[in-house]
Amino acid sequence: MAEISAGDVFGAPCWVSLMARDLAGAQRFYGAVLGWTFRPTRLGQAFRVAELEGVPVAGVGALAGDLSLAVSWTPYFAVEDVEVAVSRIRERTGTVAVGPVSFERAGRGALAADPQGAVFGVWEGRILSDWRIGRGRAPAWLELRTRDAFQAAVFYGEVLEWATGRAGCCEVSYENDQVVLRRNGEALARLDSGPVEEASVEPVRRPRWHVHFEVPDLDAALDAATALGGTVVRVAEPDDPEPSVTLRDVDGALFDLHAAAPADQGGALPGGR
DSSP: OOEEEGGGGTTSEEEEEEEESOHHHHHHHHHHHHOOEEEEETTEEEEEEEEETTEEEEEEEEOOTTOOOOOOEEEEEEOSOHHHHHHHHHHTTOEEEEEEEEETTTEEEEEEEOTTOOEEEEEEEEEETTOOTTSTTSOSEEEEEESOHHHHHHHHHHHHTTTSOOTTOOEEEEETTEEEEEETTEEEEEEEEOOOOTTOSSGGGSSEEEEEEEESOHHHHHHHHHHTTOEEEEEOOTTSSSOEEEEEOTTSOEEEEEEOOOTTOTTOOTTOO
């Protein structure tokens, strides 16, 4: 699998990762629900790369026992310099929870939260050249649910250099009451304004990044999830444009499942409305 520098795709999502309290349990769960297999990485025994039909899809790691972080799916965005990105996050009232941390021969990363509390990561270093949100086996799309999508776009735009006019940067547009992030015309994520509660004890009500996965058989995936201890949080309304469900895995991490979209949808975001 070819690798390139994060600087070549700066500002774009470059990976998604789950830090689980039960690594073995997470592998059983996502293996059954999404058909993934897992292999070790050069980062040590506490990390695995999830693959689908031999293609890397996501990372799954064991959450250290002394960390009080909530279990969640987290998107990582490519940056040219993680130290600069961390400084920008702090200057704009975001919070840096972990890092920057160096990983031997791979790169450097940091885990942060935006001013509303949504958790995300930044990564400087090697990335997979053919891993793209919405392409191949990668997650279908990302969604930020936040109080004010416009203000969130300003924060992320300044941290990640969106819409700067630099060659290779991500574009931002306002479509159907949503902020949409694109790169080379392809939709990568949307930022939605809505009723969220920063201090809510219920994670689904807090500002957060949601990772959306596609499956060929939604009913079969849902049956596998509930059989292994997952719970249904939300089912798509009848007027939603496609069947989908929000699930909580055995560790409490939220994620969304969608029926696989037709191959000819081009740069459209699934679920956009």
